[in-house]
Amino acid sequence: MKVPLLDLKPQYQMLKNEIEPAVLELMANQTFVLGPTVQTFEMDIASYCHVNHAVGVSSGTDALICSLMALGIGPGDEVILPTFTFFATAGAVARIGAIPVFVDIDPETYNIDVNKMEEAITDQTRAIIPVHLYGQMAPMAEIMAVATKHELVVIEDACQSIGASQNGQFPGELGTTACLSFYPSKNLAGFGDGGMILCQEESVDRRCRHMRMHGEDQRYYHSMVGGNFRLDSLQALVLNIKLKHLDGWAAKRQEHAAIYDELLGSTVKTPVISEGNISVYNQYVIRSDRRDALQKYLGEKEIGAAIYYPVPLHLQKCFAYLDGQEGDCPVAEQACKEVLALPVFPDLTHEQIEYVASCIKDF
Numbered sequence: 001m002k003v004p005l006l007d008l009k010p011q012y013q014m015l016k017n018e019i020e021p022a023v024l025e026l027m028a029n030q031t032f033v034l035g036p037t038v039q040t041f042e043m044d045i046a047s048y049c050h051v052n053h054a055v056g057v058s059s060g061t062d063a064l065i066c067s068l069m070a071l072g073i074g075p076g077d078e079v080i081l082p083t084f085t086f087f088a089t090a091g092a093v094a095r096i097g098a099i100p101v102f103v104d105i106d107p108e109t110y111n112i113d114v115n116k117m118e119e120a121i122t123d124q125t126r127a128i129i130p131v132h133l134y135g136q137m138a139p140m141a142e143i144m145a146v147a148t149k150h151e152l153v154v155i156e157d158a159c160q161s162i163g164a165s166q167n168g169q170f171p172g173e174l175g176t177t178a179c180l181s182f183y184p185s186k187n188l189a190g191f192g193d194g195g196m197i198l199c200q201e202e203s204v205d206r207r208c209r210h211m212r213m214h215g216e217d218q219r220y221y222h223s224m225v226g227g228n229f230r231l232d233s234l235q236a237l238v239l240n241i242k243l244k245h246l247d248g249w250a251a252k253r254q255e256h257a258a259i260y261d262e263l264l265g266s267t268v269k270t271p272v273i274s275e276g277n278i279s280v281y282n283q284y285v286i287r288s289d290r291r292d293a294l295q296k297y298l299g300e301k302e303i304g305a306a307i308y309y310p311v312p313l314h315l316q317k318c319f320a321y322l323d324g325q326e327g328d329c330p331v332a333e334q335a336c337k338e339v340l341a342l343p344v345f346p347d348l349t350h351e352q353i354e355y356v357a358s359c360i361k362d363f
């Protein structure tokens with residue numbers, strides 16, 4: 001039995017009759033960038049995410065860069081983030097000339113270790129980027145308490161966690177901004193790249209919109225240097241059709257995760273969801289001390305399984321100038337050797353999940 005890590009074709013088949021005429025209408029209208037389609041999507045996503053404002057941008061990476069620029073972070077500023085995340089979290093910081101400061105993670109949730117986060121604060125620290133990894137939120141109440149004490153802004157990297165919650169609160173409700181990605185592997189998957197900045201304050205919304213359009217005040221007059229961080233109308237159109245189904249898809253992911261938990265709980269380490277958290281399982285990640293052999297074995301059984309992430313960011317070659325050493329973040333370094341993501345996309349069948357679990361047990 002073949003079990004891919006992700007298959008979006010069934011999702012498309014289900015929505016084809018709604019998406020195709022809408023795309024044809026957009027083509028007839030020839031409105032491609034921002035415009036009313038993006039505005040409608042921004043309003044709908046703000047409401048879905050329980051925040052006051054949403055700014056459509058070109059990717060999750062650009063949501064991070066645009067947030068950092070809009071909040072006035074720049075060369076020489078230190079920005080604290082977990083070392084165990086997708087590269088873009090740190091790449092965005094480095095791209096604007098700021099200094100990424102890497103912190104170790106909690107061994108159970110893989111999210112930032114809040115105690116180590118506070119120890120990393122210096123006089124140069126301006127911001128914290130907690131990452132809500134795999135679909136589960138980092139401990140926002142504790143993070144906000146530290147940020148408030150030290151007067152730091154908080155940019156939530158919620159690229160993997162749209163719809164996740166923590167004690168009834170959602171990404172973007174507490175942080176200064178939260179960043180979403182609509183890359184096709186995400187729970188809300190576009191037809192290409194796309195992203196969103198969420199925020200509560202009108203002034204932050206305004207600054208993000210300003211940066212999204214090259215820092216333009218009025219046509220061809222610029223008071224600041226921003227970028228082209230605009231979202232395409234086509235993406236907004238498709239994403240807004242899909243948004244209506246997002247809760248149903250998250251429920252499916254949670255159902256699949258519960259089956260894996262039940263079948264695999266005594267064989268491998270299964271995900272730990274903190275009390276008060278509801279995960280949307282962008283990834284279902286197990287741990288094994290024979291991870292590489294297990295991945296190879298699953299590959300032979302035609303099961304897709306992936307490693308998010310094999311190298312912690314403090315040991316990436318491009319950050320050698322920051323002098324990160326093996327042993328600096330031991331929890332993340334160990335996780336990099338042991339984590340393995342299993343297929344968990346909504347359209348998986350129970351038979352496929354049972355097959356994956358039985359292959360892991362046989363191994």
Ligand SMILES: Cc1ncc(COP(=O)(O)O)c(C=O)c1O
Binds near residue numbers: 060062085086160183
């Ligand atoms: C944690 C995290 N941050 C940032 C990004 C960047 O998003 P994008 O690929 O849309 O630029 C991603 C997704 O790829 C991600 O998983």
